[in-house]
Amino acid sequence: MAKKNPPADVGALSFEEAFQELEKIVRKLEGSDLSLDESLAIFERGQALAVRCGALLDSADLKVKQLGSAGELTDFEEEA
Numbered sequence: 587m588a589k590k591n592p593p594a595d596v597g598a599l600s601f602e603e604a605f606q607e608l609e610k611i612v613r614k615l616e617g618s619d620l621s622l623d624e625s626l627a628i629f630e631r632g633q634a635l636a637v638r639c640g641a642l643l644d645s646a647d648l649k650v651k652q653l654g655s656a657g658e659l660t661d662f663e664e665e666a
Contacts, residue, residue, distance in 0.1 A: 596634045601642040608635040 596604065611632040615625060651661060 596631075596638045599635075599638060601639060601646075604635045604638045604642070608632055608639065611635070 594603075599607070611628050614620065614628060615632075620628070
């Protein structure tokens with residue numbers, strides 16, 4: 587039996603890579619006859635991927651905020 591490559595470290599994945607893998611996991615869990623151990627393993631990986639995607643989205647959200655004159659974060663608005 588051929589060895590599978592170990593999954594990439596979740597923290598090293600881009601948003602697109604993590605989201606794509608998360609979508610594959612959802613499809614596997616919805617449509618496959620996996621053993622309980624296999625299901626739990628890919629579910630845990632899916633949770634880690636979801637956390638990674640959330641963190642990357644939060645980071646992107648902060649990048650589109652700007653610091654206001656009173657020191658508060660406000661939504662970035664492009665000057666006309």
